[in-house]
Amino acid sequence: MPAANIRARARAEMVTEIKTIARRHLAAEGANLSLRAVARDMGMVSSAIYRYFPSRDDLLTALIVDGYQALGDAAEGADAAVTDRADLRGRWLAVCHAVRRWALAHPAEYALLFGSPVPGYAAPQETTVQAARTPATLIGILLDGFTTGVLPDPGPGDLPDPVRADLAVLRDALSTGLPEALLARGATGWIHCFGAVSFEIFGQLNGVFEAREEYFDHQMRRLADQIGLP
Amino acid sequence: MPAANIRARARAEMVTEIKTIARRHLAAEGANLSLRAVARDMGMVSSAIYRYFPSRDDLLTALIVDGYQALGDAAEGADAAVTDRADLRGRWLAVCHAVRRWALAHPAEYALLFGSPVPGYAAPQETTVQAARTPATLIGILLDGFTTGVLPDPGPGDLPDPVRADLAVLRDALSTGLPEALLARGATGWIHCFGAVSFEIFGQLNGVFEAREEYFDHQMRRLADQIGLP
DNA sequence: CGATCGTCAAGAGCAGTGCTCTCGTTTGTG
DNA sequence: CACAAACGAGAGCACTGCTCTTGACGATCG
Numbered sequence: 001m002p003a004a005n006i007r008a009r010a011r012a013e014m015v016t017e018i019k020t021i022a023r024r025h026l027a028a029e030g031a032n033l034s035l036r037a038v039a040r041d042m043g044m045v046s047s048a049i050y051r052y053f054p055s056r057d058d059l060l061t062a063l064i065v066d067g068y069q070a071l072g073d074a075a076e077g078a079d080a081a082v083t084d085r086a087d088l089r090g091r092w093l094a095v096c097h098a099v100r101r102w103a104l105a106h107p108a109e110y111a112l113l114f115g116s117p118v119p120g121y122a123a124p125q126e127t128t129v130q131a132a133r134t135p136a137t138l139i140g141i142l143l144d145g146f147t148t149g150v151l152p153d154p155g156p157g158d159l160p161d162p163v164r165a166d167l168a169v170l171r172d173a174l175s176t177g178l179p180e181a182l183l184a185r186g187a188t189g190w191i192h193c194f195g196a197v198s199f200e201i202f203g204q205l206n207g208v209f210e211a212r213e214e215y216f217d218h219q220m221r222r223l224a225d226q227i228g229l230p
Numbered sequence: 231m232p233a234a235n236i237r238a239r240a241r242a243e244m245v246t247e248i249k250t251i252a253r254r255h256l257a258a259e260g261a262n263l264s265l266r267a268v269a270r271d272m273g274m275v276s277s278a279i280y281r282y283f284p285s286r287d288d289l290l291t292a293l294i295v296d297g298y299q300a301l302g303d304a305a306e307g308a309d310a311a312v313t314d315r316a317d318l319r320g321r322w323l324a325v326c327h328a329v330r331r332w333a334l335a336h337p338a339e340y341a342l343l344f345g346s347p348v349p350g351y352a353a354p355q356e357t358t359v360q361a362a363r364t365p366a367t368l369i370g371i372l373l374d375g376f377t378t379g380v381l382p383d384p385g386p387g388d389l390p391d392p393v394r395a396d397l398a399v400l401r402d403a404l405s406t407g408l409p410e411a412l413l414a415r416g417a418t419g420w421i422h423c424f425g426a427v428s429f430e431i432f433g434q435l436n437g438v439f440e441a442r443e444e445y446f447d448h449q450m451r452r453l454a455d456q457i458g459l460p
Numbered sequence: 461c462g463a464t465c466g467t468c469a470a471g472a473g474c475a476g477t478g479c480t481c482t483c484g485t486t487t488g489t490g
Numbered sequence: 491c492a493c494a495a496a497c498g499a500g501a502g503c504a505c506t507g508c509t510c511t512t513g514a515c516g517a518t519c520g
Contacts, residue, residue, distance in 0.1 A: 115432070117260075162444050163444050163445045202345070202346065210392070
């Protein structure tokens with residue numbers, strides 16, 4: 001009875017082992033992942049890999065999905081670890097630092113997720129749902145602030161109408177009651193957080209800033225000010 | 231007498247033609263630039279390219295330097311085109327939009343400059359000096375504001391000491407009298423601008439924001455608020 | 461003017477890549 | 491037990507970056 005299950009289990013183990021070795025190669029040598037090298041490390045011949053992944057791009061896609069998932073876990077975990085749920089600023093900073101720490105721990109995977117996209121590559125649906133978890137965590141913090149009344153609706157202000165329309169669609173897609181202006185601040189915060197992490201990971205502030213964690217923290221604090229987190 | 235010069239000129243023309251075709255390939259197919267394909271397009275054999283560029287990485291480096299130069303030209307030109315030099319906000323927005331426009335017009339080159347770095351690749355000195363021009367343009371706007379008294383020194387505030395030390399080194403390297411706090415705001419502004427552009431170029435807001443120029447403009451205006459530009 | 465030397469392009473070749481196909485072997489199932 | 495599906499190995503194709511050798515062209519010097 002467990003026969004087919006045994007086969008399926010062996011296959012699943014094979015898939016995870018391929019991904020693990022691929023991740024190791026990715027971390028060691030960067031983006032140009034070699035299927036043949038992975039196969040060599042597994043003591044197999046390259047064509048055997050194709051039993052498990054129809055192409056190199058599919059393997060990369062699997063790694064991307066895993067990466068978004070790991071990043072989402074890190075972000076949600078950091079948020080959940082803040083016991084004082086009313087400490088919105090603490091939760092915001094915890095999530096931002098968690099994103100940075102994950103990126104520093106897995107720079108090659110981070111580059112895969114947020115770096116230059118592959119030419120002909122289009123992200124499948126399954127990646128986007130996982131990709132949305134991290135920004136959703138940040139938005140959730142703002143939503144908590146709004147529902148508890150700590151974070152008032154600043155009003156549309158100078159938000160251009162087309163942007164408001166985009167934000168309205170996004171708000172409905174998230175089935176969130178968050179006002180558009182707060183949603184805009186959340187998106188801007190996520191973009192700035194991503195920008196700061198990418199700047200550091202991609203070596204753009206090499207030789208300029210040495211106190212990177214302190215500078216990142218300072219930026220995220222100012223960002224929390226701008227968003228209006230108490 | 232012009233004999234050697236003729237040789238040098240022919241060589242220079244060859245170099246620029248190789249770079250032009252390489253840029254075309256880069257734009258068409260993305261980061262994985264093929265030397266052999268470039269050679270084919272030039273009606274040459276691949277080994278002939280090596281007379282002009284000792285390796286593929288050297289060709290990429292040349293393209294990177296050119297890219298930083300073009301981006302710096304765009305930024306400085308946009309700043310210089312604002313006739314009212316006292317309109318700091320207008321200059322800031324002009325530079326930010328110029329960066330975004332250049333990135334949209336040359337996405338592959340932008341990815342080469344600011345995307346995932348090549349594994350073993352270390353940026354030579356000649357790239358960094360060109361790379362500094364664009365942020366230096368933004369810093370220059372803040373410096374104009376400070377020297378004319380429009381932009382007061384907000385004081386160190388909550389800047390962590392290690393960050394202040396980095397900023398002091400950076401200020402001296404730029405031989406600028408800009409206070410550390412303003413320099414920090416400029417750096418943060420540059421990072422946010424880069425983040426917003428990268429987010430868009432790398433397809434991170436596909437399917438989320440459609441009114442991209444308006445949203446970018448809105449973000450940069452809020453950024454100008456935060457910096458304190460009148 | 462003729463010999464010489466540096467520059468250039470071409471071609472062959474090496475090691476590596478993604479991917480396809482075929483061929484035995486293994487393995488779980490009717 | 492026999493069958494079919496799944497599997498790994500191997501050869502092979504077209505491609506890549508890069509090296510080396512060969513032959514031709516042209517400017518320079520004796």
